Amino acid sequence: MTTLLEVQELSRDFGGVRAVNQVNFQVQEGEILALIGPNGAGKSTVLNMVSGVIPPSEGEIRFQGRPMARVPGYEYAGMGITRTFQNLQTFDDMTVLENVMVGMHTKTRASLFACGMSLGSAKREEKMMEQKAHAWLGLVGLASESRQLAGSLPYGKLRLMEIARAMVAEPKLLLLDEPAAGLNHTETAEMSRMFCDIRDSGTAILLVEHDMDMIMTIADRIVVLDQGTKIAEGTPREIQENPRVIAAYLGTEEE
Amino acid sequence: MKQLLEKWGKGIGIYLALMIVFPFVMPDEYYRSVGIIIGLHAIVTIGLCLLMGLAGQISLGQAAFWGLGAYTSAVLTTKYGLSPFVGLVASAIVPGLFAFLLGRAIAGLQGYYLAMATLAFGYIVQIGITEWEPVTGGASGMISIPQVPFFGDSELSMYYLIWAIVTCVLVFSLNLMHSRVGRAFRAIHKSEIAATSMGVDVRKFKLNAFVVSGMFAGISGGLYAHYMGILDPQPFGLHESIKFLTMVVIGGMTSIWGALIGTVLIGFISEGLILLSEVIPGLQGDVDTIVFGGILVLIVMFMPEGLVPRIRSAYEKAQAKKAKETAAKTQSGERVERKAAT
Numbered sequence: 342m343t344t345l346l347e348v349q350e351l352s353r354d355f356g357g358v359r360a361v362n363q364v365n366f367q368v369q370e371g372e373i374l375a376l377i378g379p380n381g382a383g384k385s386t387v388l389n390m391v392s393g394v395i396p397p398s399e400g401e402i403r404f405q406g407r408p409m410a411r412v413p414g415y416e417y418a419g420m421g422i423t424r425t426f427q428n429l430q431t432f433d434d435m436t437v438l439e440n441v442m443v444g445m446h447t448k449t450r451a452s453l454f455a456c457g458m459s460l461g462s463a464k465r466e467e468k469m470m471e472q473k474a475h476a477w478l479g480l481v482g483l484a485s486e487s488r489q490l491a492g493s494l495p496y497g498k499l500r501l502m503e504i505a506r507a508m509v510a511e512p513k514l515l516l517l518d519e520p521a522a523g524l525n526h527t528e529t530a531e532m533s534r535m536f537c538d539i540r541d542s543g544t545a546i547l548l549v550e551h552d553m554d555m556i557m558t559i560a561d562r563i564v565v566l567d568q569g570t571k572i573a574e575g576t577p578r579e580i581q582e583n584p585r586v587i588a589a590y591l592g593t594e595e596e
Numbered sequence: 597m598k599q600l601l602e603k604w605g606k607g608i609g610i611y612l613a614l615m616i617v618f619p620f621v622m623p624d625e626y627y628r629s630v631g632i633i634i635g636l637h638a639i640v641t642i643g644l645c646l647l648m649g650l651a652g653q654i655s656l657g658q659a660a661f662w663g664l665g666a667y668t669s670a671v672l673t674t675k676y677g678l679s680p681f682v683g684l685v686a687s688a689i690v691p692g693l694f695a696f697l698l699g700r701a702i703a704g705l706q707g708y709y710l711a712m713a714t715l716a717f718g719y720i721v722q723i724g725i726t727e728w729e730p731v732t733g734g735a736s737g738m739i740s741i742p743q744v745p746f747f748g749d750s751e752l753s754m755y756y757l758i759w760a761i762v763t764c765v766l767v768f769s770l771n772l773m774h775s776r777v778g779r780a781f782r783a784i785h786k787s788e789i790a791a792t793s794m795g796v797d798v799r800k801f802k803l804n805a806f807v808v809s810g811m812f813a814g815i816s817g818g819l820y821a822h823y824m825g826i827l828d829p830q831p832f833g834l835h836e837s838i839k840f841l842t843m844v845v846i847g848g849m850t851s852i853w854g855a856l857i858g859t860v861l862i863g864f865i866s867e868g869l870i871l872l873s874e875v876i877p878g879l880q881g882d883v884d885t886i887v888f889g890g891i892l893v894l895i896v897m898f899m900p901e902g903l904v905p906r907i908r909s910a911y912e913k914a915q916a917k918k919a920k921e922t923a924a925k926t927q928s929g930e931r932v933e934r935k936a937a938t
Contacts (some may be wrong), residue, residue, distance in 0.1 A: 376759050376849060391731060393792075393793075394789060394793065395675075396790075413797075414792040414793070415792045415796060415798065416795070417794055417795070418793060418794055418795030419795050423793065423794070424793050426789075426790065430785045430787045430789060430790035431786075432782060432787070432790070433786065434782070434786070434850060435783075435786075436784060439779055439782075442755065442776070443779050443783050443791070443796075444794050444796050445776070446776060446779075446780060446793035446794050446795045446796050447794075449776045449777065451774065451776055451777070452630070452777075453777045453808065454725065456771060456775030456777045456778065457768040457769070457771050457772040457775075457777075458768065458771065459771040459775075463775060463776075466776065467775065467776070470776070478898055498862050506794070510794070510795070524828045566782060591745075
């Protein structure tokens with residue numbers, strides 16, 4: 342197994358407050374790594390740094406051995422890192438299909454001129470995008486909603502749409518920020534199955550999530566953060582028995 | 597042609613019919629000239645719609661690109677004796693270049709700052725044109741700008757030339773809207789973070805939108821110069837920029853058709869006001885500015901999405917209701933049949 346993502350001594354300050362403090366971890370190819378911790382532990386901040394939304398204050402992120410410090414945010418998708426958002430970032434005035442087609446941006450090349458003139462090359466790409474987007478909408482179970490405006494969809498379906506939008510770019514690493522938030526039990530179980538399928542098809546997943554059922558069933562390994570610092574790393578079983586993790590979640594008696 | 601009909605339904609058919617028939621319904625030279633001016637404005641507003649409605653970048657300096665196009669072609673043909681066709685090509689390229697430089701400088705700005713920067717650009721261009729007297733003729737302007745050969749002979753042929761170009765610009769923009777580039781524009785409008793994470797180079801696409809809208813405005817400006825035959829810097833200021841903005845907002849910023857319909861509406865309201873001013877003696881001066889300002893305020897208050905999107909959603913709702921009713925009817929019909937069978 343080779344290392345896909347390597348995070349070394351990663352720190353991030355927000356105006357004097359250290360949100361993430363010297364965190365180390367790696368994501369291997371073909372695994373689901375879960376990042377958990379109590380509220381304010383710095384999970385989303387780590388995810389935002391790994392996806393290039395905010396730069397780290399200190400430390401290094403390497404993707405397939407390449408340092409990412411100087412890579413502009415828009416090149417991440419083309420290199421194989423895509424993501425979903427905790428507070429949904431959907432394009433409400435576009436149809437569900439169009440939303441997913443935006444995800445194919447890096448897979449297409451047509452210039453503004455070619456698109457405006459509707460040249461053959463642009464049309465071929467358009468057809469290809471539509472097919473792939475339809476295929477992914479089918480996989481996440483939104484085939485019948487493809488022509489609706491995204492703004493008219495309920496929360497849970499928008500989460501699925503974001504996953505389709507991230508996956509249609511065929512990433513090597515998928516970053517998920519609380520994908521199960523606001524979903525019911527059945528929906529969470531379906532989503533868990535889907536993540537396993539995604540992993541088995543060769544895309545590694547870095548998952549930030551609060552739903553312990555989901556994490557314990559699908560994660561291959563877990564990294565636990567507390568107040569910006571890594572306090573544990575291991576398999577779900579190891580984590581469940583780790584006294585520091587239990588203390589972080591439940592509080593210790595000294596406090 | 598068949599493809600066009602399939603893609604945009606009856607809209608393009610109705611548009612073509614109205615556009616072709618108009619000069620014969622109103623077989624008056626005056627109304628043809630009104631049609632020409634509306635067409636010239638429409639080329640600018642469709643470009644502005646791409647920039648503002650799709651990519652979400654406000655411009656309070658669109659009339660400056662219009663002016664740059666007008667003066668580029670006027671100077672090249674009048675002072676250097678080049679063919680108007682060469683002038684018209686240059687009238688797209690030069691404002692495009694200005695838009696590129698402006699866009700590069702201010703692509704990082706958002707909201708109010710972008711509005712201020714484009715406003716300042718508009719002023720600089722207008723002042724520049726006024727002060728560069730040896731070339732532009734200064735405040736007194738230029739005269740005897742040559743007509744476009746062949747098309748310039750009559751109002752009617754000029755009308756068709758201009759509306760042919762409007763049609764090209766319209767089809768280009770509609771194509772663009774439903775393509776990867778148009779979707780990238782719309783994605784930037786909604787969320788720059790999400791667009792970036794999907795691989796959209798936000799700065800590059802904002803710049804693209806600036807350049808296209810600048811070029812459209814420039815082409816229209818060039819045609820305006822050759823149609824009018826005379827030029828002065830007065831129409832290329834903030835007043836005109838705001839008028840373009842009003843046209844786009846009334847029709848519905850997010851719709852290319854909206855920009856076109858908004859332009860036609862404002863054009864006819866302008867004419868209506870002129871007719872009224874002949875009847876009502878007090879109605880003189882800058883009444884149109886007050887009326888357009890009022891319309892803009894009302895639209896922003898009561899219909900912020902604009903005319904076309906509002907009508908479209910009302911139509912869709914009615915369709916959905918109809919579908920529901922027919923479904924209910926067939927159901928109750930089945931029940932009756934079943935009853936009859938038993």
